[in-house]
Amino acid sequence: MTANLGYLFAAYAAVWIGIIVYVRSIERRTRELEDELQDIRSRRGR
Amino acid sequence: MRRAETGLRWAASGAMLVALFLIFCVVPTEAQMGIVQRIFYFHVPCAFAAYAGFLTVAVASAVYLAKGSVAADRLAIAAAEVGVLFCTLVLITGPIWARPIWGVWWTWDPQLTLTIILWSIYVAYVMLRAFGGEDEAIARYAAVLGIVGSLAIVLNHYAVQLLEGIHPAVIRARPGRESGLGDPMMGITLATSAVAMLLLAAWLVMLRVRTERIAAEVATLRREVEEGGGV
Numbered sequence: 690m691t692a693n694l695g696y697l698f699a700a701y702a703a704v705w706i707g708i709i710v711y712v713r714s715i716e717r718r719t720r721e722l723e724d725e726l727q728d729i730r731s732r733r734g735r
Numbered sequence: 736m737r738r739a740e741t742g743l744r745w746a747a748s749g750a751m752l753v754a755l756f757l758i759f760c761v762v763p764t765e766a767q768m769g770i771v772q773r774i775f776y777f778h779v780p781c782a783f784a785a786y787a788g789f790l791t792v793a794v795a796s797a798v799y800l801a802k803g804s805v806a807a808d809r810l811a812i813a814a815a816e817v818g819v820l821f822c823t824l825v826l827i828t829g830p831i832w833a834r835p836i837w838g839v840w841w842t843w844d845p846q847l848t849l850t851i852i853l854w855s856i857y858v859a860y861v862m863l864r865a866f867g868g869e870d871e872a873i874a875r876y877a878a879v880l881g882i883v884g885s886l887a888i889v890l891n892h893y894a895v896q897l898l899e900g901i902h903p904a905v906i907r908a909r910p911g912r913e914s915g916l917g918d919p920m921m922g923i924t925l926a927t928s929a930v931a932m933l934l935l936a937a938w939l940v941m942l943r944v945r946t947e948r949i950a951a952e953v954a955t956l957r958r959e960v961e962e963g964g965g966v
Binding site: 700701719729 | 769770771773774777778781820823824827828831832834835935939942943945946949950952953956957960
């Protein structure tokens with residue numbers, strides 16, 4: 690039974706890695722856009 | 736909006752913790768497949784989340800075509816990306832289960848083939864939206880693709896029931912065959928995991944919609960700056 694433990698671990702690890710990488714990528718894109726928005730607003734305010 | 740995001744995040748986290756507890760501490764090990772059958776408790780919910788994402792694309796695209804709603808278009812973009820993520824996870828976890836059970840990583844079974852086709856359609860949608868720019872014609876073309884692509888979801892769902900493939904029918908057995916869920920606890924665990932995965936997908940869609948909204952605001956401000964002769 691434990692012979693297939695590696696497959697079980699690989700499947701669950703793949704799901705979590707996929708989800709975490711995607712959440713990180715959304716957060717990064719959002720942060721960059723918010724910074725750009727802030728920058729444009731501050732330049733317009735001058 | 737932020738409050739809804741936080742609420743969904745906590746609901747998804749709570750449901751996921753319960754699901755993981757059931758998967759690894761409560762549900763009995765399936766007699767024939769052994770421990771690898773537990774991959775189903777993530778593989779099948781990922782498929783549900785992918786279907787939900789793609790159906791959302793189809794509905795939101797229909798609303799966009801009918802009413803020209805920008806909010807519906809943004810929802811379609813977000814749901815397509817999240818649907819592709821979960822469909823990719825289905826295509827990764829499936830072969831990991833298949834290798835010890837079937838002895839091969841991949842076979843051109845009807846449902847597996849239809850899943851690849853479904854994934855390709857929505858990858859094309861995501862590419863179109865990512866590289867198509869802000870052209871309204873591209874958005875309309877993508878909306879049609881998003882609606883037509885949903886036909887593959889229906890085909891894919893029924894392929895496992897109707898066609899004589901080797902992919903197991905996890906929830907409802909084919910006539911004359913046993914279902915993959917022999918113990919009632921297996922059904923409860925799968926349902927809990929499905930709820931958790933759908934909540935997680937909904938949270939990701941909300942996050943992605945917010946990114947689209949900010950991107951649109953940035954684009955509008957940039958245009959205003961350019962038309963006004965720069966700053």
